[in-house]
Amino acid sequence: EAGVAQSPRYKIIEKRQSVAFWCNPISGHATLYWYQQILGQGPKLLIQFQNNGVVDDSQLPKDRFSAERLKGVDSTLKIQPAKLEDSAVYLCASSLGPGPYEQYFGPGTRLTVT
């Protein structure tokens, strides 16, 4: 079974530039999550999709972050414009459903904003 795929693995940009991350979940997984993990902290949920609908985006900084999940499969997370404090690892995870189901994580994208 193929795991959760993410690209790129690393990205370095200057502040005020834009960046996009891509995630391909495990086939058949209805729920997709984007997390932000700042160095020394645990993952923080940014947005959760159930199929192609948003279930929870309460912690997403909507003035600069956006995400979509077209056709309920792949997802992209965009930051525009980036700030220094956005430097973090962005993790994508998927699961069969919300709540008690195991989340499967991708390798993450390490973003450095200079």
Next chain:
Amino acid sequence: AQSVTQLDSQVPVFEEAPVELRCNYSSSVSVYLFWYVQYPNQGLQLLLKYLSGSTLVESINGFEAEFNKSQTSFHLRKPSVHISDTAEYFCAVSEYNNNDMRFGAGTRLTVKP
């Protein structure tokens, strides 16, 4: 909203010694509890979880965790650790009535020979 506190940021132990990684949570409703592990240069993966029923849950590699509702804790234990257990361990909580998973800050377990 729920929250998770992992009381130790780093735990160094010698091989074959016992270890306990502490986790406390805060929530006003019933919860699901998880331990995830991140081995060096790998992604996060589920170690074990408590959903309901028996309060003691076990993993395939010898870890166990006990849900204590009165103390709102879900500590992770192993009676004898191996070098290969060196990793970062994250406690997480999800409330029954919402989909929001909250993670603790993580505990870095380092097993020394």
